[in-house]
Every structure is written in C-alpha cells, then in structure tokens.
Amino acid sequence: MSTRKAAVIDMGTNTFHLLLVELNGVDFKTLYKEKIPVKLGQGGISQNQLAQDAQKRAFHTLKHFKNLIDGENIDQVFAFATSAVRNASNGAEFVQKVKEDIGIEIHVISGEEEAQLIYEGINLSGSLNGHVNLMMDIGGGSVEFIIGTSQEVFWKRSFEIGGQRLLDAFHYHDPILPEEVDKLEAHCQEKLSPLLEAIHQYKPTGLVGASGTFDTLTDIYFESMLQCKLTGQHVFELPKAEFERIFELLKTKNREERLNIPGMIPMRVDMIVVASCLIEFILRYVPVEAIVCSHYSLKEGAVSRLLSGKVAV
Structure with missing residues (x-):
C-alpha cells in the first residue's frame, strides 16, 4: 500500500500545534508532533x-514548523487559523504576510467548520x-459544542467565549474571587442560551x-x-467527582501554587481556572x-479528512 506524508498546523488562539503524519490509506502514523504556547490572542483579542x-x-513558531516540514520533505501542508485570526481586523494582513515571508498558506476556518x-x-x-x-473543545478564542453520535451530528456551533476572552473579562484576582466566578457563569448563561436550548431538545447523556x-x-x-497515561491511548475518563475536586483546588490557588500541582503544565496554568468554570457550568445541564x-481534536479531524480523500476544509 502506498504511503504519503502530510503536515497539519493548527494555529489556535493560545497554542500552535504541528502534526507530521504518514498516511497509508486507512490509518495514519504520527511521525512528529509539537505544541507551542504562542498566545496569539494575548494583548489584542478583546479589541x-x-x-x-x-x-x-x-512568525518565529511558523518558521520553526516550516523547517521541520521541509526536513521531512513534506509538500502537503494544511494550516488552519481559528478564532483569533478570523475575528482580527488585521487577520487578513497577517495571513498574507505569512504566505509571502514563510510560504505557508493559512486557511482561516469558520466556527462551523472548526466544530x-x-x-x-x-x-x-x-x-x-x-x-x-x-462534545466540547475549549480554545483560547472560541469554544465549540457539538451534539451527536458516532454516526451523525445533530447540532453544532462555535461561541466566542474562549479561555483568553474569559481570562481578560473575569479573572482579575488570583486566586479568582467567588464574585468573578458568578459573573463568568452569568455570562455563560447569557451567551450559551442556543446551546442550552439544543441540550433540552436533543438530551445528550454523555459529555466528551x-x-x-x-x-x-x-x-x-x-x-x-x-x-501513567498509556502511550497510544487517545480516550480517557475523568470521574465527575474527581473533576469537582480538581476544580475546587484550582479555584483556591494562585498561579504559582497551580504550577506546583502535579500534572499541570505552564501553558495551561493561566486559562485552566476559567476553562474549568465553563466545564462546571455545562455539567449542570448534562x-x-x-x-x-x-486526546484527538481539530488537527486529527484534518487528518481524518485526508484519510477519506476529502479536501481538508
């Protein structure tokens, strides 16, 4: 069976991911993957x-990614930009400059395509x-919700209430104050009303x-x-009671103390509190x-498209 190589670049609002894969028609093998906390939304996303x-x-990260892609002689490259770029008034200018200076063509995908x-x-x-x-995916700029089964999607939507936006709007004190949590939850209640209606309609019994x-x-x-997590395992279960315990821990610690929690990584330490507040809110309804x-999300979705022979976007 013939194999081919491809690269996927997921340019998130907080994190940039590179995934180099070898496709063999029905399956794929990961050759290399890397994630870098670029924080593209920092300092500007709210404006x-x-x-x-x-x-x-x-630019620094994309040049690094391009060197790795060229080193593997890969010419099939799919680069996606999400919330930070699609909502930025200077997003198109940034995309053009990347194409001219680095030679990477970026697809700015809509929230619906992302979902x-x-x-x-x-x-x-x-x-x-x-x-x-x-299903939910909490990004730095947007959060995607999908209701469906392994066979079909019943409903999907992207909301511009990602971790960086919630951090900028509600997390002023560290540890976060109870009134800040209350304001964040009220914001979710208002912004996510279409989701709550869809939950009422389709009655999901699981949360992914x-x-x-x-x-x-x-x-x-x-x-x-x-x-330890097993290498090659892509699905994990987090008991609700354990999530609640971790959430209480996160709410009562400052940044330095959160960094000392075993399993915490620096790139998540800032947004994990507001992201967990959002998960806690959703758990009331499911x-x-x-x-x-x-463990799989947007970039593996792009690989799935490649495997099926469809275009990536």
Missing part, C-alpha cells in the same frame, strides 16, 4: 486585533458510541471534552492516582458520572 508581539511569536473538524477528530479517537453526546484543558485535567487526575476526554 479584535493581533498584537505585534503576538505576531512576532507566531465539524473537531467532531471528526473526536470520532477518529473512538470516544463516541451509539448514545447522544455533547476534546484536547487542551481536558488533557491537563486528566493529567492532574492520573498524577493524583499515581498512574448529568454524567464521568467526562470522556478525547
């Missing part, structure tokens, strides 16, 4: 701007079953969290149980005993 410092970090790719990535991980699940924050929460849980955590 719908890409700040100059953030752009510099992005669909996230669903395909989650499905590829084996996280779904015949039941109706609510994709990548990012959910990876870190499961890392913290596994560390507390003195267990009664589950455990959160299923998919």
Whole structure:
C-alpha cells in the first residue's frame, strides 16, 4: 500500500500545534508532533486585533514548523487559523504576510467548520458510541459544542467565549474571587442560551471534552492516582467527582501554587481556572458520572479528512 506524508498546523488562539503524519490509506502514523504556547490572542483579542508581539511569536513558531516540514520533505501542508485570526481586523494582513515571508498558506476556518473538524477528530479517537453526546473543545478564542453520535451530528456551533476572552473579562484576582466566578457563569448563561436550548431538545447523556484543558485535567487526575497515561491511548475518563475536586483546588490557588500541582503544565496554568468554570457550568445541564476526554481534536479531524480523500476544509 502506498504511503504519503502530510503536515497539519493548527494555529489556535493560545497554542500552535504541528502534526507530521504518514498516511497509508486507512490509518495514519504520527511521525512528529509539537505544541507551542504562542498566545496569539494575548494583548489584542478583546479589541479584535493581533498584537505585534503576538505576531512576532507566531512568525518565529511558523518558521520553526516550516523547517521541520521541509526536513521531512513534506509538500502537503494544511494550516488552519481559528478564532483569533478570523475575528482580527488585521487577520487578513497577517495571513498574507505569512504566505509571502514563510510560504505557508493559512486557511482561516469558520466556527462551523472548526466544530465539524473537531467532531471528526473526536470520532477518529473512538470516544463516541451509539448514545447522544455533547462534545466540547475549549480554545483560547472560541469554544465549540457539538451534539451527536458516532454516526451523525445533530447540532453544532462555535461561541466566542474562549479561555483568553474569559481570562481578560473575569479573572482579575488570583486566586479568582467567588464574585468573578458568578459573573463568568452569568455570562455563560447569557451567551450559551442556543446551546442550552439544543441540550433540552436533543438530551445528550454523555459529555466528551476534546484536547487542551481536558488533557491537563486528566493529567492532574492520573498524577493524583499515581498512574501513567498509556502511550497510544487517545480516550480517557475523568470521574465527575474527581473533576469537582480538581476544580475546587484550582479555584483556591494562585498561579504559582497551580504550577506546583502535579500534572499541570505552564501553558495551561493561566486559562485552566476559567476553562474549568465553563466545564462546571455545562455539567449542570448534562448529568454524567464521568467526562470522556478525547486526546484527538481539530488537527486529527484534518487528518481524518485526508484519510477519506476529502479536501481538508
């Protein structure tokens, strides 16, 4: 069977991911992956701007990624930009400059396309079953929600309430104050009313969290149980009671103390509090005993498209 190589670059609002894969028609092998906390939304996302410092970090990272891609002689490259770029008034200018200076063509995908790719990535991980699940992916700029099964999507939508936006708007004190949590929850109640209606309509019985924050929460849980995640495992369970315990821990610690929690990684330490507040809010509406955590998300959704022979966007 003939194999081919491809590269996927997921340019998130907080983190840039590079995934180099070898495709063999029905499956893929990861050759290399890397994630870098570029923080593209920092210093400008609330004004719908890409700040100059953030752009510099992005260029530095993309040049590094391009060197790795060229080193593997890969010419099939799919680069996606999400919330920070699609909402920035200078986003198109940034995309053009990347193309001219680095030679990477960036697809700025809509929130709906992002949600669909996230669903395909989650499905590829084996996280779904015949039941109706609510899936969520908490990015720095936006949060995607999908309701569906392994067979089909019933409803999907992207909301511009990602971790960086919530951090800028509500997390002024460290540890976060109870009144800041209350304001954040009231904001979610208002902004997510279409989601709450969809939950009422489709009645999901499971909650699947994709990548990012959910990876870190499961890392913290596994560390507390003195267990290691198995290499090659893409689906993990986080008991609701354990999430609640970790959430209480996160709310009462400052940044330095959070960094000392076993399993915490520096790139998640700032946004994990507001992201966990959002998860806690969602758990009120989806009664589950455990959160299923998919290690696969947007970039694996792009790989799924490549495997099926479809274009990536």
